[in-house]
Amino acid sequence: MKPLRALALASLFASAFATAAVLKTDPAKSSVAAVFKQMNVPVEAKFKSFSAAIDYDAARPEAAKASVDIQTASMDLGDAEYNREVAKKEWFNTAQFPKASFVSTSIKPAGAGKLNVAGKLTIKGKTADVAFPLTVKTEAGKQVFEGQLPIKRLAFNIGEGEWKDTSMVADEVVIKFRVTAGN
Amino acid sequence: MLFCYSFVLVSTNNDLTMQRYSLPAIVLHWLIALLIIGTFTLGLVMTDIPGLTPTKLRYFSWHKWAGVTVLLLATLRLLWRLRRTPPAYPAAMPAWQGRAAHGLHGLLYVLMFAVPLSGYFYSLAAGVPVVYFGLFPLPVLMEADPALKPVLGALHYWLNMGLAALVAIHVLAAMKHVLIDRDGIMGRMLPFSTKQGVTK
Numbered sequence: 001m002k003p004l005r006a007l008a009l010a011s012l013f014a015s016a017f018a019t020a021a022v023l024k025t026d027p028a029k030s031s032v033a034a035v036f037k038q039m040n041v042p043v044e045a046k047f048k049s050f051s052a053a054i055d056y057d058a059a060r061p062e063a064a065k066a067s068v069d070i071q072t073a074s075m076d077l078g079d080a081e082y083n084r085e086v087a088k089k090e091w092f093n094t095a096q097f098p099k100a101s102f103v104s105t106s107i108k109p110a111g112a113g114k115l116n117v118a119g120k121l122t123i124k125g126k127t128a129d130v131a132f133p134l135t136v137k138t139e140a141g142k143q144v145f146e147g148q149l150p151i152k153r154l155a156f157n158i159g160e161g162e163w164k165d166t167s168m169v170a171d172e173v174v175i176k177f178r179v180t181a182g183n
Numbered sequence: 184m185l186f187c188y189s190f191v192l193v194s195t196n197n198d199l200t201m202q203r204y205s206l207p208a209i210v211l212h213w214l215i216a217l218l219i220i221g222t223f224t225l226g227l228v229m230t231d232i233p234g235l236t237p238t239k240l241r242y243f244s245w246h247k248w249a250g251v252t253v254l255l256l257a258t259l260r261l262l263w264r265l266r267r268t269p270p271a272y273p274a275a276m277p278a279w280q281g282r283a284a285h286g287l288h289g290l291l292y293v294l295m296f297a298v299p300l301s302g303y304f305y306s307l308a309a310g311v312p313v314v315y316f317g318l319f320p321l322p323v324l325m326e327a328d329p330a331l332k333p334v335l336g337a338l339h340y341w342l343n344m345g346l347a348a349l350v351a352i353h354v355l356a357a358m359k360h361v362l363i364d365r366d367g368i369m370g371r372m373l374p375f376s377t378k379q380g381v382t383k
Contacts, residue, residue: 039244040317078310078327085235168237
């Protein structure tokens, strides 16, 4: 894994220098969470560890690029025992798939402070094309990107075997995110 | 209607004419008793299941629905209790027994509220609001609080242990009245009426 990670880091830096516009993420003011219903009870689970690389220039939004890596083992359901359970094979299989990722393929302006984002979402080794709206605003000199991406968990094999029962855990999951980044 | 029901006079062969509890009081007593025993048992079973399974999650939901039901019925019961004075104890019963019974009943009332409420807030602290029967979202009165969660969990557990102890004393006392004193006092709370095997 080490050389791979080094390669990934190197390519990240390379792209950063190439465009010189990748914003620095402020982890304290950024969050990614999955919201879903369990027997109709809304539950929110935060991903405590993720990184985002957003290349965004308000003057040229169509040239923007974004990628997000989420450490699947960092999902926090508010209970240590449950956190260990969702790392297992039937759920995220974090041993084999330590991260989920999103890479944008197109970002288009859609009115003031709004962007339409399309890209590829990879979870548990499965990649799907997704599209979602995003809002951008400036807060204390930094850009705040906020949005929600609804997905179907079963399309990514999240919850196998007896957990396929959607009356227990709904298929619909909304990935809620807020990324604060600046120069 | 329940509200029109009046006291029924029960005579025992002790030649005591004892008033029974009103029908709503009797129905609520036994309904709550069954629910408390069931919910308590389910609580022990579900927390004993290791890891995470659909059955475990299902039991947790049922436990919460049952607990909320106890809370609702306990509210009705308290309102009814405040409207209706329960029948007096037989004159032959020592005064200290009356005071002890009264004190115990008071504590049971407190725990009928404290146990489900502590569970409700424990669930909220864990970030899991209660959706009654999976249909009616109940008020989210506080934010998820990881620091408060274990405190409320322990509180819920020990209030339950206290309730179990008091219920045991309550049942033993009732058995004493049936088997030793044979004073027909339990007949006041039995769902079926009239003379029930109080023999000397």
